[in-house]
Amino acid sequence: MKTYYVYILECSDKSYYTGFTSKLHTRIIEHQTGKYPDCYTYKKRPINLVFHAEFTDPNHAIDSEKQIKKWSRVKKETLINNAFEKLPNLSKKKFKD
Incomplete structure (x- = not known):
């Protein structure tokens, strides 16, 4: 069974990049080495893998990404910090008085 990954990278400018791949290790190396000059992370290296999740269904992985x-x-930082119980409250729309 093939495994698919959704991952979050923290870039050198402290921004986050979210991606999808079936070869996580290879894709991280591509980000680190700047294989694709048009990629968001190219000028924001070095990068650091801060989160990843595994999926067996590519459609679920793409939807999650x-x-x-x-x-x-x-x-995103709540997800990275594994504080899953806080996610529902962060999803609630905040209305102005």
Whole structure:
């Protein structure tokens, strides 16, 4: 059974990059070495892998990647820190008075 990964990298400028791959180790090396000059991380190296999740269904992995990319920095950091119980509260819309 093939494994797919969603991962979050912390870049040298402290921004986060979220990606999807079936070869996590290889993809991290590609980010580190700057294999793709047009990639977001190319000018933001060095990078650090701060989170990854495994999936057996590529569609679930892609959906997860798309969802995480829309999240706020705080919500991504909550995921990175394994504080899963805090995620629902961060999903609630805040209304102005």
